[in-house]
Amino acid sequence: MNTMNANVAASAATSELDLARIRADFPILAREIKGKPLIYVDNAATTQKPRQVIERLTHYYTHENANIHRGVHTLSGEATAAYEDARRCVQRFVNAADEREIVFTRGTTEAVNLVAQSWARPQLGPDDEILITALEHHSNIVPWQMVCEQTGARLVVAPIDDDGALLMDEFAALLNERTRLVAAVHVSNALGTVNPVAEIVRLAHAAGAVVLLDGAQASVHEPLDVQALGCDFYAFSGHKAFGPTGVGVLYGRAALLEAMPPWQGGGDMIKVVRFSHSEYNDIPYKFEAGTPNIAGGLGLAAALDYFAALDFDAVQRHEHALLEAATARAHAVPGLRIIGSAAHKVGVLSFSIEGVHPQDLGTLLDHHGIAIRTGHHCAMPVMERFGVPGTARVSFALYNTLEEVEQVFDALEKVRTMLVD
Ligand code: PMP
Secondary structure: OOHHHHHHHHHHHHHHOOOHHHHHHHHHHHHHEOOEOOOEEOOOOOEEEEEEEHHHHHHHHHHHOOOOOOOOOHHHHHHHHHHHHHHHHHHHHHHHHHHHHHEEEHHHHHHHHHHHHHHHHHHHHOOOEHHHEEEHHHHHOOHHHHHHHHHHOEEEEEOOOOOOEEEEHHHHHOOOEEEEEEEOOEEEOOOOOOOOOHHHHHHHOOOOOEEEOOOOOOOOOOOOOHHHHHEEEEEHHHHHHOOOOOOOEEOOOOOOOOOOOOOOOOOOEEEEEEEOOEEOOOOOHOOOOOOOOOOHHHHHHHHHHHEEEEEEEHHHHHHHHHHHHHHHHHHHHHHHHHOOOOOOEEOOOEEEEEOOHHHHHHHHHHHOEEEEEEEEEHHHHHHHOOOOOEEEEOOOOOOHHHHHHHHHHHHHHHHHHHHOO
């Protein structure tokens, strides 16, 4: 047995998940980087893809490739059926009441921009407020700033405490009759904080506001049930859920989507086009102008099917064990400051080390085959809140092992000694 397999076997003994089998599903994990086995702990940037997803893409392009919705030939019919099956797969995954509530997008960013331009822009005016949290990714800040510039509405930010947890009393106090929309991250990609989203939705609805949740970092780490959450919109990206890049989802309550004007115009989003007037298609197609990422949609469905077949509670317990082990090791590193220690976190560990630039740390860890992320993680206001330009971030997915955690921190200690002493 080589070292890697021995490590996986050891970790399997401490996890309810069949880690050896799971890891074998992700071909890239067998790679070596600079002569060392790859340790991929940059999952909050993007997850790796199981062969079930890779094979789905290959199968589509090898056997089914055709444009959807408009063709009468067999291939087009098959591709259309597969794409609409993928929509139903997403519907089941998020537990939406109606498949028409699932809009395929390029990702979370496009989903948020769609709501900003199609729901918020036509509705809001100078007396209105959009309430976000201090934990947001840039893609749940900038689209609202743009809407505020376009409408005169005001962007209000609910603060977080020194652990990186949302201050719920302050959040509640900021809600008022002017609050038309609450846009909140479900899980922070920068700190790992899990927001109390059900409570956020309850308070926001009581104040008469519509709620969008950014689920990019939550979709395969926290339970996801849009009906139980009661949110009006929920956005997530395929690539952070073991699926392909360039595809994502906007869930929207049917009544809201029906009342919204289209965002982008073009093919597929219309029923009739005349020079005098065009008639728009029904939801969700009204929001899906142009040829979509067909293979991406199929790949996303394959990813969600793959994930749904696992024991979700066991996945959560495993990722939590990884976080606990990493946090314990981090506490023992001289000069290491953990940034983000909320009581409810997913497997994301952000930190800075005194006297060490995060980028140097990331570069030197790469020489050990270890992929971490360094920088502002597209959450500059979070970095500002903690007075750092950026952090080093280790983020886990279900295929990571406890031995990898040890190896990451063994390497990190060596690198720190090199850089500091
Ligand atoms: N929100 C959060 C919390 C994220 O982590 C990300 C991706 N890092 C995004 C939004 C944006 O997602 P995408 O780049 O896939 O559109």
